[in-house]
Amino acid sequence: xxxxxxxxxxxxxxxxxxxxxxxxxxxxxxxxxxxxxxxxxxxxxxxxxxxxxxxxxxxxxxxxxxxxxxxxxxxxxxxxxxxxxxxxxxxxxxxxxxxxxxxxxxxxxxxxxxxxxxxxxxxxxxxxxxxxxxxxxxxxxxxxxxxxxxxxxxxxxxxxxxxxxxxxxxxxxxxxxxxxxxxxxxxxxxxxxxxxxxxxxxxxxxxxxxxxxxxxxxxxxxxxxxxxxxxxxxxxxxxxxxxxxxxxxxxxxxxxxxxxxxxxxxxxxxxxx
Numbered sequence: 001x002x003x004x005x006x007x008x009x010x011x012x013x014x015x016x017x018x019x020x021x022x023x024x025x026x027x028x029x030x031x032x033x034x035x036x037x038x039x040x041x042x043x044x045x046x047x048x049x050x051x052x053x054x055x056x057x058x059x060x061x062x063x064x065x066x067x068x069x070x071x072x073x074x075x076x077x078x079x080x081x082x083x084x085x086x087x088x089x090x091x092x093x094x095x096x097x098x099x100x101x102x103x104x105x106x107x108x109x110x111x112x113x114x115x116x117x118x119x120x121x122x123x124x125x126x127x128x129x130x131x132x133x134x135x136x137x138x139x140x141x142x143x144x145x146x147x148x149x150x151x152x153x154x155x156x157x158x159x160x161x162x163x164x165x166x167x168x169x170x171x172x173x174x175x176x177x178x179x180x181x182x183x184x185x186x187x188x189x190x191x192x193x194x195x196x197x198x199x200x201x202x203x204x205x206x207x208x209x210x211x212x213x214x215x216x217x218x219x220x221x222x223x224x225x226x227x228x229x230x231x232x233x234x235x236x237x238x239x240x241x242x243x244x245x246x247x248x249x250x251x252x253x254x255x256x257x258x259x260x261x262x263x264x265x266x267x268x269x270x271x272x273x
Contacts, residue, residue: 001023001049002024002051002053002054003021003037003040003051003054004022004024004059005021005036005037005053005055006056006057007019007020007021007056007061008056008058008060009022009060009061010061011062012062020033020034021033021035021036021037025047025049027108027197036082040053041088043086055202064094065093065095066095066096066098067098067164067176068099068185068237069099069160069240070090070098071101071103071264072087072128074086074117075103075106076105076121080104083100083120083121084124086098087125087128090126091124091126093203095126096126097126097129098126098128099131099155099156100121100128100129100130100131100163101130101158101161102130102131102133102157103133103158103159104158106137107133107137108131108133109132109136109149111148113155114149114154115153118130129153129155130155131155131156131157131160131185132144132146132150132154132157132158133158133159134158135164135169136184140159140164141169143169143176145178150180154182156182156184156185157173157182157184158239163187163189163207164186165190165191168253170225171232174228174229174232174234174236177235178233178235182235183235183237184234184236184237186225186240187239188218188239188241189213189221190216190218190220190221191217193213193214193217194213195210195212195213196210197213198213199212199213200212200213201213201214202273204227215243215245217240218246219243219249221233222243222249225238226260229254230253230257234259235260235261238250238260238263241263241264241268247262
């Protein structure tokens with residue numbers, strides 16, 4: 001029997017963020033509370049077991065983390081990462097569930113490819129889920145068979161890495177995704193406002209002799225997709241959001257009942273250009 005003493009418990013379900021003791025037996029949590037030492041000793045003695053106590057001051061305990069946007073580069077670019085190495089890295093960081101993006105080489109746009117990725121994920125020791133592309137070949141011209149992809153195991157749809165410019169295609173995708181009860185995740189970067197991707201338009205770009213990517217590239221597409229999500233009732237995710245105007249658009253959409261979510265990478269919310 002093991003007791004984690006004085007650990008900072010972070011539990012979103014019970015909205016707990018406080019110091020607690022956690023008692024475990026046979027790999028399972030059997031009690032959580034304050035000052036459990038006496039109770040834990042009595043329980044261990046009654047079971048004829050030894051109680052191991054670990055001082056966890058300064059440490060945190062939390063449910064397994066979920067990363068809804070990972071790139072395991074499998075298939076096609078496994079010299080960068082593959083499903084096994086990515087899952088090991090995730091587990092080392094406390095992540096027990098991940099969702100792989102579909103912009104692999106070739107992309108995950110067929111039943112066979114998604115089934116293979118899910119099969120590999122089952123060997124890793126964590127839960128590895130996979131998204132499907134929205135469009136065939138990530139070309140933005142025709143939708144994948146979204147119903148078949150869900151039946152094959154897809155948990156979301158995304159052409160991450162490439163923006164979708166065809167509004168009629170996006171509306172159709174949102175309508176189908178709503179019926180399938182799966183979210184769509186969007187890479188919001190209108191190419192009309194991007195001279196060189198990867199650098200923000202501003203003083204730093206100018207010093208390098210570049211034009212860069214104007215913040216409007218993101219803003220106009222976030223505004224468009226929030227509007228379409230309101231119209232269709234779809235659930236959408238704005239990927240790696242970076243402009244304050246985009247954040248405000250998402251905030252207002254949420255307040256009006258739109259099912260829109262957003263995520264940011266650490267460098268987007270902690271660094272300037």
